[in-house]
Amino acid sequence: MSTILSISDLSKTYDGGFTALHPLNLDIARGEIFALLGPNGAGKTTLISIICGLVNASTGRVSVDGHDSITGFRKARAQIGLVPQELATESFETVWATVSFSRGLFGKPPNPALIEKILRDLSLWDKKDNRILTLSGGMKRRVMIAKALSHEPRILFLDEPTAGVDVDLRRDMWRLVRRLKDAGVTIILTTHYIEEAEEMADRIGVINRGRLMLVEEKDALMRNLGRKQVTVTLASQLGALPARLAERGVRLGDDGRALTWIYEPARVRAGMPGLLADIAAEGLTVADIDTRRSSLEDIFVDLVKGAQ
Numbered sequence: 001m002s003t004i005l006s007i008s009d010l011s012k013t014y015d016g017g018f019t020a021l022h023p024l025n026l027d028i029a030r031g032e033i034f035a036l037l038g039p040n041g042a043g044k045t046t047l048i049s050i051i052c053g054l055v056n057a058s059t060g061r062v063s064v065d066g067h068d069s070i071t072g073f074r075k076a077r078a079q080i081g082l083v084p085q086e087l088a089t090e091s092f093e094t095v096w097a098t099v100s101f102s103r104g105l106f107g108k109p110p111n112p113a114l115i116e117k118i119l120r121d122l123s124l125w126d127k128k129d130n131r132i133l134t135l136s137g138g139m140k141r142r143v144m145i146a147k148a149l150s151h152e153p154r155i156l157f158l159d160e161p162t163a164g165v166d167v168d169l170r171r172d173m174w175r176l177v178r179r180l181k182d183a184g185v186t187i188i189l190t191t192h193y194i195e196e197a198e199e200m201a202d203r204i205g206v207i208n209r210g211r212l213m214l215v216e217e218k219d220a221l222m223r224n225l226g227r228k229q230v231t232v233t234l235a236s237q238l239g240a241l242p243a244r245l246a247e248r249g250v251r252l253g254d255d256g257r258a259l260t261w262i263y264e265p266a267r268v269r270a271g272m273p274g275l276l277a278d279i280a281a282e283g284l285t286v287a288d289i290d291t292r293r294s295s296l297e298d299i300f301v302d303l304v305k306g307a308q
């Protein structure tokens with residue numbers, strides 16, 4: 001893996017003594033989509049703000065494509081596009097002027113062909129002469145992304161990209177993020193929406209109370225930590241749960257027919273076959289089987305709860 005962003009021993013204690021980030025280490029691979037997941041106040045914005053040079057770290061360092069974020073600030077910052085949580089766009093300017101101006105802020109020469117491509121990619125081309133104040137919220141958000149991309153950054157930070165956005169727009173945003181990844185941009189996004197991380201991320205980091213509790217490939221996370229729930233409906237009613245099923249942790253529903261078992265496939269040998277063998281050994285007949293894998297949401301809730 002080629003590392004594009006390297007964070008070492010980074011911590012932040014705000015004036016007044018509150019520690020928003022405890023020493024944290026993280027490497028981001030070139031071209032990945034990394035989702036930083038955490039509840040309110042976990043430290044996500046603080047972390048992004050330090051990386052982007054908006055907030056000073058108390059300890060540690062950040063290296064952006066080989067440039068130190070403090071000693072090589074300009075070069076480091078030039079690699080980064082930031083789409084902040086709040087929509088802050090110059091209302092009276094046109095889309096074209098706003099995006100072109102952002103590029104200039106990074107000392108880059110005008111490049112109308114590039115700005116046109118960005119606006120077309122973001123479906124904003126037909127709005128290029130519109131003033132920002134005439135755009136819908138979703139369009140404004142896309143203008144923010146266009147601004148962040150205008151100086152051709154290698155890394156794009158999206159802080160809560162779909163907060164308060166409706167379902168259709170959220171899906172549009174996900175498609176857009178995938179296209180950016182395909183174009184070679186490394187993407188780091190923060191989100192409260194577990195579904196968003198599950199849908200898009202290559203890797204997921206969970207942050208809680210200023211500590212990075214876990215960093216894992218999404219697929220591995222789902223495989224290793226995901227629990228499975230099996231519900232077996234019996235052909236006839238049971239008066240009581242047989243001991244061998246109770247020992248396994250199976251529960252009997254009030255209707256006397258539904259057996260529910262939640263287990264971790266990674267930890268239980270012969271999970272499903274073992275359960276079915278036990279049921280057969282009790283002379284019971286199965287009418288139906290339903291299985292469900294726990295989602296990232298279950299994993300996340302467990303992690304955050306476990307830390308309290």
Ligand SMILES: Nc1ncnc2c1ncn2[C@@H]1O[C@H](COP(=O)(O)OP(=O)(O)OP(=O)(O)O)[C@@H](O)[C@H]1O
Nearest residue numbers: 014015018020038039040041042043044045046047
């Ligand atoms: N300037 C500041 N001075 C003191 N404390 C701050 C400051 N900025 C943030 N904090 C505190 O640091 C903690 C982390 O805040 P941060 O904004 O990084 O969290 P977050 O994970 O981005 O939350 P959210 O999801 O709500 O945006 C919070 O407890 C917050 O109150």
